[in-house]
Amino acid sequence: MSRFAQALQDASRQASACIEAALEGAEGPVSDAMIYATEGGKGLRGFLVLETARLHGIEASDAVPAAAAIEALHAYSLVHDDLPCMDDDDLRRGRPTVHRKWDEATAVLAGDALQTLAFELVVQTTCADAGRLHLVRTLATASGVRGMVGGQALDIAAETADVPLTLDKIINLQAGKTGALIEWAATAGPHMAQADAKPLGQYARDLGLAFQIADDILDVEGDAATVGKAVGKDADAGKATFVSLLGLDGAKERAHSLVEAACDVLTPYGSDADTLREAAQFVVTRES
């Protein structure tokens, strides 16, 4: 197992344990659905928190609540995005979506409570008060109407628009929908250490865009069983994607050059950032 694969597995295990501990004693379908929704993910965002914390000399145990927070927040977004009134998906991470396994009301509430849990966890991060407040403030900005929710709203609007989106507009949409949380995760380490977050911010922006291009490629090339969710939906819906705009080869080329740029920006960290370089490669070579 590569160093990155090991780190990803460790981060995922630690974030899950933290979320389960936070929900211990809570009973009923909503908390069951919350645990269910946080299981089986790649854990990339939590990994980015722990790895960039490690790069800045912060112990994993101090950073785990922040890693768990971003995984809870990501899980909330997926539960709500899958709802019948949104993307109406039956399959997520290879299992029935929350509203299919339980019902819509449980999915709305589980998503709501997962967002709350993210803020409950992020303030438990061990670092200076100013650092913790910064993490709360930036997590809120990255998630809200100017970040993730704003991106999702643009995505929904695009589905009923008369004219397909241009490349610039898709880049802008994805910067909100996917990019903002990835950037939060990859800059959590320097923010906890109150160090310069610029290089990792740039790394994250390149990585986030590469991630989304790779998602569009998987929607065309992947099969549902491996990807763990429905594929081919974008083409069926006639949606503009990075693949429809750049072509399959063009999209792959763009993703790879973004990964190269992301790795270049890590130069100041030397070989200590090799796991983050592996992460960048993983983002465009993953099969799910």
Added chain:
Amino acid sequence: MSRFAQALQDASRQASACIEAALEGAEGPVSDAMIYATEGGKGLRGFLVLETARLHGIEASDAVPAAAAIEALHAYSLVHDDLPCMDDDDLRRGRPTVHRKWDEATAVLAGDALQTLAFELVVQTTCADAGRLHLVRTLATASGVRGMVGGQALDIAAETADVPLTLDKIINLQAGKTGALIEWAATAGPHMAQADAKPLGQYARDLGLAFQIADDILDVEGDAATVGKAVGKDADAGKATFVSLLGLDGAKERAHSLVEAACDVLTPYGSDADTLREAAQFVVTRES
């Protein structure tokens, strides 16, 4: 206009202005729906923040972001509770609910982003870092699966249960669904000042329960036009309520004795707490 009525109006205006400023420049139906959902409420929770802050010598301008935060959080809960898969309501505060005026996807996203906005605002409260972190942590606990969402989940479960809820179970449900946010609001002042929050905590618990009993009474005695939302739903659904369990007179008596208890606990604050006493009376005499 009574001192309380004036304070309520001022608090509502200040919270609204703060929310609108935070959303300035955000465009599209989701941010429009967010503003819409925060309009027309009583503003009781925001008032409790500003009034308990004033009692502890804190300037309104320092506390307004916390007041706006609790109003945004309350608005999110109403938007999601009104969804077809939840209470399926068409009318709220005398106007069409968000999913009726826009659509379900917009209502899910606007609710989601209003929750996020609450956390974005609460960290902008002006007080010591420790106080702000405390406000964030307790807002999350009060809102999540052990607080408001947990109460809402119990409420939904009760609708399909074979046996109607007992009084103890309804009290427990309401402590989560309504009580937790009211308690957060009424203890925000002492928490900002890092003062003893116990008396106001007790005031809030009595007030919260009285508020919910009054809601059940309005559902029986009120008319939809004045209340601003559908009435008679509980009886139609055969739901156990404070009225069905205590009788109409018994429920009124209980609400009034809770208000008395709430006022008694304010004794240490002397006449300075008269507006909070008026607020307690308002909670059981309001017509909407």
